[in-house]
Amino acid sequence: MKAPTIADVAHEAGVSVSTVSRHLRGDRVRAAEGIDRAVALLRYRPSPAAQSLKSGKTGAVALVVPDVTNPFFAAVVRGAESITAQGGHTIFLANTDESDAREAEVVEDLLTRVDGMLLAPASEDNPSPQRLADAGVPTVLIDREAPSTGRFDTVLIDNHGGARSAVEHLLSYGHERIATIAGTVNSTPGRFRLEGYRAALASHSIELPPDFVQIGGFKEHGGYQSMLRMLALPDPPTAVFVANNTMTIGALRAIKDIGVRIPDDLSVIGFDDHPFSEILDPPLTVIDRPMEQQGALAMRMLLSRMSNDSWRESRRVVLDVRLTERASCGPPRSTPMGARRKGARA
Amino acid sequence: MKAPTIADVAHEAGVSVSTVSRHLRGDRVRAAEGIDRAVALLRYRPSPAAQSLKSGKTGAVALVVPDVTNPFFAAVVRGAESITAQGGHTIFLANTDESDAREAEVVEDLLTRVDGMLLAPASEDNPSPQRLADAGVPTVLIDREAPSTGRFDTVLIDNHGGARSAVEHLLSYGHERIATIAGTVNSTPGRFRLEGYRAALASHSIELPPDFVQIGGFKEHGGYQSMLRMLALPDPPTAVFVANNTMTIGALRAIKDIGVRIPDDLSVIGFDDHPFSEILDPPLTVIDRPMEQQGALAMRMLLSRMSNDSWRESRRVVLDVRLTERASCGPPRSTPMGARRKGARA
């Protein structure tokens, strides 16, 4: 019942504890075979607590994400796991629910339990990265930056470019009344996707009413509410760019509830693919990105940062995105949906 | 840079380490205020490694699931977190990817790092629960039993009843050629959902060809392949019960690829709801269950088991499921889809 210690193994094998310890770490010893036998017999497992007390290393890394439910982060987890699977690091996965407060708790707790952290901060003015830097915990940021604090290793995607090409796609169909459901605007993806949206419109000299930007907060419910508001506008948009996958679910639910048809009444383009996108009717056009690769790359950078104590320059890598065209976008109807007021402004 | 220790705090506050330790554990101490100040000043955090080396407790619990990507398990995570959020236990979340081998590794690793474990075993003849029992780690099983080993606290749902009522629902529309895409048959939900399916048919004296049971392994790809095979049958079914949500995604993709219409050509009912179910066309009828509650309950049972060292009887609780009717089921067409052979049996 009581877990065997290295002393038990030493006793069983008839050698000293240091010999056992050495063998376990890989040194050559005479009694190798006997020790292995004793280990197996006793089902000995070294105590991580004792090991880390001694070494100052925990053998664990944390992966802190705002939403495990989101398939994107689920994919990141897989990507990260695929790297550690080899190298003997345990992953601590934690969920912050897009909340700065929850993140602070989680990070504070994990701080002392891990050798390094992969973090997707809930927002850009979040103190967690700074806290990690202060505590000297090697950290790499995934998907979201921390401009307020120092420089960190970061694995981003081209949010600006992705949003921009989403809107360009809509423009290419002849849409002008293009709205967006943005995420949390003080997060990296939220901010840049919104800027990309604006940049695309600006470069075509299109000006839109402020209502055409609704803040959905990256969650399904926010997407639902935002779309409801959008469709209730006296002069609703003919196309919408939704800034992430979970909000898209909510938005589509609202669209369905109202009875608007896609793409006849409204073109929709999402950001981030989802297993369901293909089986929707119509299938959803989205901006897609290499999700697992993003997680894997981040983990590789973290591991490297953890071993190279060297104060290497921090790296900031930006992965490309691509448009996956399906069938949720089309030309605007000549007579826009609903009771369109005459002389609608721009 | 270097993390402060309790000795630093003691020094700063001008007391002994034991006084600091006592205060931190909640004892009344004269220097309370000074210690708090020192703690804040130094940003002291006790070392979990040292604490657990001393106490034998880690302050962490593991939550091991076969697939974080699956919204059901994501919900379980949330439910479990909602309980620990209060009580100061860190959750170690791990993913086994429905693999016994991976699970063995993960469990072996986590074994020594946690005080208790919530486990959804990949299969029923999986040695992990036994291993945990041997190691004396309090364990509660979620969603899946371990009949091969001893008794464990377990939080199940009524898989048999759910499957049965799914099939009854199909029967009530007049279907007789009802097929199923089963999960992994050596897992609890896989096994009982298949049995429930069979029981429902048996009680109506319906006999079906063996091809009407396809094994999809609970993953999307398996659902896709299974549905493809099903639709290629010379005498295909008029209705299908798909045993979990991820397989349903795959199955629907296959249906879409082939061009079969729901529910005209084929009625579909799934097991486990999903945010997307409502926005599908047609919306998907499913068997639903209290997911978060299942996770929360399991965590509560684990915490109780961890504190009550008492060898209390193991509990096995079974939660109810319910049918959420939407629009993916309807009566079979008088002339079944495809080139139906005359005199089809059964």
Added chain:
DNA sequence: GTGAAAGCGCTAACAG
């Protein structure tokens, strides 16, 4: 009330 000191299980000098 408080402090001194032992020791949790392990690793890494330091002698042999």
Added chain:
DNA sequence: CTGTTAGCGCTTTCAC
């Protein structure tokens, strides 16, 4: 190559 031993940071007797 091997054994002895000193801690890693903390909690907890045991004396005061």
